[in-house]
Amino acid sequence: MPELFAAPPDLLFPAERGTCPLCGGPLKVRKTVARTVATMDIGGFVAHETVMGCDHCPGRPSFRSAALAALVAPGCRFGYDVMVFAGLSVFRRLQPAAHVVAELWDRRIGISESEVRELGARFVVSLGLAHAEAAPRLRAHLGLNGGYILHLDSTCQKGSRHLMTGIDELSGMVLLNATMATENSIETAAFLNDLVARYGSPAAVSCDRSKGILGAVESVLAGVPVFLCHFHFLRDLGKDLMEKDYKTVREGLASHGPLAKLKRLQRDLGPQADAPARLVETMLGHIGRGEAVPRELAAALPPETVLGTLIDSIFEAKRRGDGCGFPFDRPHLHCLRQMQTVRRAVEALLECRRCGDSAEKHFKRALAVLSPVCADAGIKTAAERVERRARVFDRLRIAMRIAEPESGAGLNDQGSSADIHAIERAVGAFRDDLLADPVLAAEPAFTRMLAQIAGCRDRLFCDPLVLHTPAGPCLVQPHRTNNILEQFFRSLNRDCRKRTGHQLTGSELDRMQPDLPLVRNLHDSDYLEILLDGAATLAERLAKLDRSLVNASLEAARRQRNRLSRSARKTLRGDTTPLQIAVEILASAV
Numbered sequence: 001m002p003e004l005f006a007a008p009p010d011l012l013f014p015a016e017r018g019t020c021p022l023c024g025g026p027l028k029v030r031k032t033v034a035r036t037v038a039t040m041d042i043g044g045f046v047a048h049e050t051v052m053g054c055d056h057c058p059g060r061p062s063f064r065s066a067a068l069a070a071l072v073a074p075g076c077r078f079g080y081d082v083m084v085f086a087g088l089s090v091f092r093r094l095q096p097a098a099h100v101v102a103e104l105w106d107r108r109i110g111i112s113e114s115e116v117r118e119l120g121a122r123f124v125v126s127l128g129l130a131h132a133e134a135a136p137r138l139r140a141h142l143g144l145n146g147g148y149i150l151h152l153d154s155t156c157q158k159g160s161r162h163l164m165t166g167i168d169e170l171s172g173m174v175l176l177n178a179t180m181a182t183e184n185s186i187e188t189a190a191f192l193n194d195l196v197a198r199y200g201s202p203a204a205v206s207c208d209r210s211k212g213i214l215g216a217v218e219s220v221l222a223g224v225p226v227f228l229c230h231f232h233f234l235r236d237l238g239k240d241l242m243e244k245d246y247k248t249v250r251e252g253l254a255s256h257g258p259l260a261k262l263k264r265l266q267r268d269l270g271p272q273a274d275a276p277a278r279l280v281e282t283m284l285g286h287i288g289r290g291e292a293v294p295r296e297l298a299a300a301l302p303p304e305t306v307l308g309t310l311i312d313s314i315f316e317a318k319r320r321g322d323g324c325g326f327p328f329d330r331p332h333l334h335c336l337r338q339m340q341t342v343r344r345a346v347e348a349l350l351e352c353r354r355c356g357d358s359a360e361k362h363f364k365r366a367l368a369v370l371s372p373v374c375a376d377a378g379i380k381t382a383a384e385r386v387e388r389r390a391r392v393f394d395r396l397r398i399a400m401r402i403a404e405p406e407s408g409a410g411l412n413d414q415g416s417s418a419d420i421h422a423i424e425r426a427v428g429a430f431r432d433d434l435l436a437d438p439v440l441a442a443e444p445a446f447t448r449m450l451a452q453i454a455g456c457r458d459r460l461f462c463d464p465l466v467l468h469t470p471a472g473p474c475l476v477q478p479h480r481t482n483n484i485l486e487q488f489f490r491s492l493n494r495d496c497r498k499r500t501g502h503q504l505t506g507s508e509l510d511r512m513q514p515d516l517p518l519v520r521n522l523h524d525s526d527y528l529e530i531l532l533d534g535a536a537t538l539a540e541r542l543a544k545l546d547r548s549l550v551n552a553s554l555e556a557a558r559r560q561r562n563r564l565s566r567s568a569r570k571t572l573r574g575d576t577t578p579l580q581i582a583v584e585i586l587a588s589a590v
Contacts, residue, residue, distance in 0.1 A: 206227045
């Protein structure tokens with residue numbers, strides 16, 4: 001540790017008051033307190049604080065140094081600037097605690113990793129309290145945009161509580177966060193009541209089809225327009241249409257285990273000869289169209305290269321998709337269809353005996369792997385049903401102009417910027433075409449799909465909002481997706497990976513302070529100015545908070561987090577017996 005001084009300096013902090021603010025009488029020196037303190041500017045030093053007291057007022061009140069209180073909280077060793085540095089280093093610069101320890105060591109501040117984590121927790125709690133105190137100023141700032149459009153959703157990990165977050169679409173600010181046991185209507189309604197008390201009612205709400213969220217919005221924000229996320233709506237429709245049959249395909253492939261066997265076969269083929277790219281592309285074109293490989297083409301390529309390329313095409317089919325996940329991407333179905341194509345190609349090569357005697361055993365081995373899967377009647381029937389329904393589903397994706405086939409936008413797809421009423425007309429044309437087909441119209445799955453579209457029509461195709469700003473009325477079309485929050489939650493997971501080296505787990509999400517997402521607001525200069533409220537630095541602003549309120553909030557967060565262990569929460573969901581539930585509750589209480 002580089003030393004600025006040969007020994008920690010002694011600094012005097014006399015009480016600024018000479019007279020009692022209550023009675024006006026003279027104050028007397030009651031005691032002098034020496035304590036070791038560390039700040040970013042000086043490093044470690046010994047603070048000698050003179051405590052003054054009044055003997056005339058009831059309770060004989062004491063008065064301490066305001067200058068020292070502005071640097072460090074009573075009873076604490078590290079200054080507010082050290083707390084802010086640790087909090088921003090961990091949660092904004094995404095540095096591990098060990099790295100922050102090394103950085104502070106270079107600044108002549110000795111600290112442990114556990115103390116860095118404690119300071120980080122205090123920073124987040126303090127930031128949340130300062131954010132709550134700034135609510136009137138934030139509300140006035142949101143009014144400059146004509147109000148706010150609330151994007152509402154929660155995230156969780158397996159076995160964890162839910163982190164509910166509300167973000168304003170117009171300003172991009174995180175408005176409120178809370179943890180709750182589940183995304184139910186009661187706790188979500190309490191969240192919305194708190195939000196409305198701080199910022200007023202939103203101009204509109206964007207959310208998914210969660211029953212808990214929609215129920216809470218209807219009870220708390222009656223009359224506020226609700227915009228359903230088109231991406232989530234499509235995903236739910238697609239799952240209702242295809243999930244059962246797609247599960248049959250997926251589990252059928254898993255039970256036969258062809259991919260692992262093909263991988264071993266590919267390894268046994270050994271190094272494959274380089275083949276001309278043009279010939280390989282021609283062969284893959286025949287495979288893609290479901291045609292047998294021509295004899296001339298097979299003769300121009302080494303048999304091992306042909307078989308290796310065919311196997312590669314199966315693994316490549318497994319990777320097909322736009323990155324949106326099921327039901328938009330159907331990799332197991334693509335993999336099955338490619339297996340069927342490769343099986344026909346292998347059979348054709350064996351029949352015309354163009355594979356060569358030395359490679360014939362590998363071709364027969366591939367046929368033995370592929371035949372049971374391709375001949376499975378249950379998988380074939382389910383795959384045909386998935387394909388037939390997927391064609392209809394893809395037409396709806398195109399009509400809604402979001403997550404369209406081959407778009408490649410993945411989960412960040414915001415949809416086209418087409419007029420919302422043009423999209424509504426395209427969906428109406430899709431509905432009319434579906435009803436005109438007697439086979440499809442008679443299928444219950446499509447009947448239910450059309451009923452859901454009709455039931456959600458008013459929330460899917462809402463008119464643009466008219467927001468009244470100081471500059472005059474403004475027409476705004478809210479985003480058609482809830483991607484603002486989806487991307488935000490993915491960024492929380494990504495930040496955890498950068499900071500810790502692993503995915504965000506359920507236990508870590510439980511330990512996370514609910515107001516941690518507010519750190520993202522610090523990138524916004526307008527938000528930071530509102531939060532500081534005239535203070536020069538964030539450390540100076542947080543020093544003005546009520547210390548007892550910070551401690552109480554931190555303790556409440558810890559009690560909430562430690563109320564039940566993760567295994568106890570699993571028992572409450574019915575994973576174990578009532579006796580085990582009682583044991584876990586008693587253990588948590590102890």
